[in-house]
Amino acid sequence: MSPSEYTEDTLVQQTTAEYLEKELGWDSVYAYNNETFGPDGTLGRNSDHDVVLARPLREGLVELNPDLPADACDDAVRQIVATVASQTLLATKEEKYALIKDGVQVTFRNADSERIRQRLRVFDFAEPKNNHFLCVREL
Numbered sequence: 001m002s003p004s005e006y007t008e009d010t011l012v013q014q015t016t017a018e019y020l021e022k023e024l025g026w027d028s029v030y031a032y033n034n035e036t037f038g039p040d041g042t043l044g045r046n047s048d049h050d051v052v053l054a055r056p057l058r059e060g061l062v063e064l065n066p067d068l069p070a071d072a073c074d075d076a077v078r079q080i081v082a083t084v085a086s087q088t089l090l091a092t093k094e095e096k097y098a099l100i101k102d103g104v105q106v107t108f109r110n111a112d113s114e115r116i117r118q119r120l121r122v123f124d125f126a127e128p129k130n131n132h133f134l135c136v137r138e139l
Contacts, residue, residue, distance in 0.1 A: 013137045020135045032138030043136065052081045053134070060132050064121045069108050076104040076120045
């Protein structure tokens, strides 16, 4: 390798992404100057200001909670993504951690039009292979 080939990307990011893909079964995307925005874009972000990848998050919620209606999954994504401007960063992190760890409380109507409150799972901690893991380089 010539000195110009020794970059952060080739030494750290690419190596790590390859390890995550080959050894742990993660997906990997190289997004630097390649990402397209919008619902059908590379990662489903509307702009580079979106921090949470809502499209894959919602897809995962549907897979982990197949018996819940689409509205419940949409509500869970909203709760995970939403921030309160007056809330401290620490409080926001604690809130989001609790949602991810304990699940998201959603309310929906069942087939008999009864209001149901249920906790929607965000991760399958018992069977990690049921989760989707994505490594994004140069976001």
